[in-house]
Amino acid sequence: MKLQHLFVTTFLVVTGFINAQNKEITLEEIWGGEFRQEYLQSLRSLNNGKEYAVKNFDRSSNTMNVDVYSYETGEKTRTLISSADIDGLDFFQDYTLSDNENKVILSTQVQSIYRHSTTGIFYVYDFETEKLTSISENRIQEPTFSPDATKVAYVFKNNIYIKNLSSGETIQVTTDGKKNEVINGVTDWVYEEEFAFVRAFDWNKTGSEIAFLRFDETEVPEFSMDMYGTYGQQLYPTQEVFKYPKAGEKNSEVTLHLYDVDAKKTSAVDLKKDYEYIPRIKWTNNPEVLSVQAMNRHQNNLDLIFVNAEKNTAEIILEETDDAYVEITDNLTFLNDNSFIWTSEKDGWNHIYHYSKTGKLLDQVTKGNWEVTQYYGFDATTGRIYFQSTENGSINRDVFSVRSNGKNKVQLTQKRGSNDADFSADFTYFINSYTSATMPYEFTLHKARNGKKIRDIKDNKALLEKLKPYQLSNKEFSTLEVNGNELNMWTIKPKDYEATKKYPLLMFQYSGPGSQSVSNTFYGSNDYWYQMLAQQGYMIVCVDGRGTGFKGADFKKVTQKELGKFEVEDQIEAAKKLGAREDVDAERIGIWGWSYGGFMASNCIFQGNDTFTMAIAVAPVTSWRFYDSIYTERYMTTPQENASGYDDNSPINHVDGLKGDFLLIHGSGDDNVHVQNTMQMVEALVQANKQFDWAIYPDKNHGIYGGNTRLHLYTKMTNFIKENL
Template identity: 70%
Template sequence: MIKSFLRGIFIFLITTVTFAQEKELTLEEIWGGVFRQERLQSLRSLDNGKEYVVQESDRATRTMSIEAYSYETGEKTRTILTTADIDGLNFFSAYRMSEDENRILLATDLEQIYRRSSRGIYFIYDLASKKLIQVSDRKIQEPTFSPDATKVAYGFENNLYIFDVGLRQTTQVTNDGVVNKVINGITDWVYEEEFAFVRAFDWNKNGTKLAFLQFDETNVPEFSMDMYGNYGKDLYPSQSVFKYPKAGEKNADVSLHLYDLSSQKINEVNLLKEYEYVPRIEWTNENDVLSVQAMNRYQNVLDLIFVNAKTMTPTIVLSEKDEAYIDVTDNLTFLNDNSFIWTSEQDGWNHIYHYNKKGKLLNQVTKGLWEVTNYYGFSPKTGRIYFQSTENGSTNRDVFSVNANGSNKVRLTTRTGTNRADFSSDFSYFINTFTSVKNPPEYTLHSGKNGKLIRKIKDNSALINQLKPYNLSKKELSTINVNGNELNMWMIKPTDFDPTKKYPLFMYQYSGPGSQSVSNSFASANDYWYQMLANQGYIVACVDGRGTGLKGAEFKKVTQKELGKFEVEDQIQAARQLGAMDFIDENRIGIWGWSYGGFMAANCLLKGNDVFKMAIAVAPVTSWRFYDTIYTERYMTTPQENPSGYDENSPINHVDKLKGDFLIVHGSGDDNVHVQNTMQMIEALIQANKQFDWAIYPDKNHGIYGGNTRLHLYTKMTNFIKENL
């Protein structure tokens, strides 16, 4: 009897353990944040190089603070600011310190405008006097301290203003700003989205001048979106109207201006040549020398111009030309002698160059058949440059330092995977974020001199333990030779994979110019979804085809004037080759993507209708004629010049080829890839008498999120896959 009882207990325990080890992923867990990774708080290095500061909150006391910590020990060293000591301020959502670290700008009541832009109520907190000063009682944009922190420049309703902190007085710099006509000091929609900046003004080094861009968008066509609002609250829809230059249409006229604080006069800078774009302005280390990056409409000529603010004389110090296009970066760095660091693909790979202040090349700092993927900066103390690169393989990242003359390069990271660095202000330390397909992010502190490990910070061990009961398979990195090119690929198989069986194949890709979807990094939310699908009997794979990044300029720029041609050919051929494998059912291959990936998925289903059984396109571009000037023309020139490139590669013109099952999804409030893309695609499919499925998410932007939106979307996509693949 006792033996029988014990045997029963033993069987129960074995069954329980086996069950625990086979827990399956669910969509509710994936999109409910169950597998959220532990991340390091956004930190800022103090100028002493020994401490960093982070923003913290205390729910118990309902206070917020900025705390200083020691790099060396990780221990808190002091409290910089706490709302417990500030009358009239209980909360702030962001902060920015002045250069001397004596004053702090605090953001409250922030309201998002587009992807990168926002407006809010801002306060200045003076650490010495403990006084709180409100910059304006109106919601303003991009408030920025002057170098000595005595003034704050900002944008409000398309005009520029300067607030004098000591006098508590505001000067209106410009008066001609009008919504949807003229913008001063803040970028228009297309600059914000495609050149990735909002603040289009900059203080010179002694705070006596303010340079700014003016955007005259009077003749730019308008785009409007109906916003439907909430049931029971909004009886009539509202309308969002903004200037959006589509490919081949009129851009804003952009001009450069200098404001002199002493005379309160504005002078327009004549750049001598006609430029379509001015994607960067930045004062050099000389008070009266402004650097300007200016481009033609094709974006294949980039001039670096130095403007003498005393004489208003522009001089081109560097000019780059490319047969395809030139990427704009934030890597320009001025050294103490006003020589500068520049990154360029001029030798076919992205590398670092050092020029003197007159634009004469001193030397190419890095060289090789690999890419510099991140430029971290230059240390005047050591004379060394710090950067990230793909020297250890295009799917990996490592951190290096090198002398400005290119000598004595040191690899500062040792583990194979993706390494990212956050350096202290004097480059004596860096926090390394390491991840791989096997490792969730691990945060460690290292010496900036030799990369030596100083201490461990966080390792996501809680997530690792949380994942143990789940039935997960590994993400396999490999390559596949397609159309004469070795392409990077990842694949996820079912945990009970049987090579004698046939499995349906579900492919993901993005494929946009310079992008990368195959990397040696840990799971994102989508990866958990792919794991779930794999354990429901699917093989999931991703291939980075021609046009993607980090394998040299020639590989990346082969798609020039033909977006959607070579990338689609590679996905179709990759699917054919994968379908020929013994364990894949060639009659059950599907593909999906979002944004550029949605454009690709639709194209693949239509042009590869003998290969793909189904496709899901989320927020897709269906014709490049609908997308903005800067992005589209960078790769395609204008539709007037390249009509065949636009039309032959856009899915809206191939709806008659639809044979498989198709789901198209869009957010109606997408200011980026307009829902017009999907609506006109739907109409084309209807007129071609093609059956398909579709979903519109009311008022949702390009990210399609909020509340249960993501869960609903991925439930819909999962059901569509199960029903049709």
């Protein structure tokens, strides 16, 4: 009897241990933050190059602090500012130091407008006088110190204002701003989304001039969205109305202006040519010379223009042309002599170039069949340029330095995977952020001169320990030969995988121009979802087809004027090749994607109906005629010029091909890819008498999140996969 009891007890202990080592991932864990990584909070290197500032929130006291730490030791040296010590301000959300670090702008009551834009109530705190000054009683945008921190420029209701912090006087620079008509100093919707900036004004080096853009969007067509609100709180829907230029439609008329701060005078700048876009303005180190990047509507001709503010003259310094399009970046950097660093794909790969102040090429700094993926900056003391690249493989990233003449290149990171760097102000140190498919983020401090590690800062070993009982599958990297190209691929195989078994296959992709979904990085939320599906017997694969990035300009730009043609061909052919493998059930291949990926998933199940048996499209573009001008025309030109490119590759025009199971999902408040896309697809499917499933998430934007929304969405998608694949 005792022996039997001992056997039962031992059996239960062993069984419990085995079960503990075979935990199943749940959607509640994924979207409840159970697997969240620890990150290094956003930091700012201080001017002395020896210290950095980090924002820290104390939940117990509801206090926000900006604390200062030593690079060398990691020890806290002081608190720069604390909301507990500021009379008249209980809390702030973010901060911006002045160039000389004697004042700080504190943001409160921040509310989002679109992807990047916000409004808020802002204050200036003077460290020397310990005085707190309200910039405006109104909700304003983009408050920005003058270089000497004596003034703040900002935008309110589409007009620019300047506040003198000494006298308290506020001057209104522009007066014609009006919603949905004229915008001064901040960008319109399409510039914000596609050129990725909001503040469209810039102080010169002495604070004597402000350059700004003016957007006349009077003739831009309006788009409206009904917002339904919370049940029981809103009887009638409200309507969001904003200017949204779709492909081929009228854009804002954008003009450049200079404001003389002392004379209180504004003058328009004649750029001498008719440009459709002005995606960047930036003062050079000469306070009288403004750099302007201006483009044609096709975005295949970019001029770098120097404007002499004193004479109000414009001169083209550099011209970039491309058969497809020219990329816009923030890499333009002016050296002390006003020569400048520039990045370009003109030799077929993205590389760094050094030009004189007159636009003469001095050196191609980097070269080779690999891409510069980030430009970090130039150290005037050593003459070295710091950058990130794919030199060690397109799915990997490493950090390098090189002299401005292209000589004496040094690799500063050694671990294979994805390395990113944050440099101190004087380029003495850098904090390396490292991750790989098997390693969550770890943060280490290094010498910028040679990459030598000084100390560990933070890691995610606790997360790795937490994940051990789940017995996750490896993410295996490989290449797949498809349509004459070696395509990058990752695979997550089912738990307890056996090569002799056949498994249902789910393919994920995004596929947009220049994108990358196959990278040597650790899990995001979707990866845990894939692991959950793998635990339930599914194989998950991702293939980066033609048109994706970091394998040269020719590979990326082959899809020009034909978005959705070669990318779809590659996914269908990849699925066929995978389906021919012994371990894949060719009768059970599904595909899913979000946004561009939803466009792709739709096209794949319609056009590859003998290959794919199931597809999920979330927030898809269903016709590029519905999407914005800047993004779409960059790759497609206009519908008036390229009607067949738009229509031949539109999922709406291929609904007759649907044979499998199709789930269509959208947020009704999506200001980016409008729900119009899904509604038009629904109507086409109905008229073709095709059965499908669909879901609309009220008032949700392109990210479809908030509250339990993501959990509900992924539960729906999981159930659809389990029922149909």
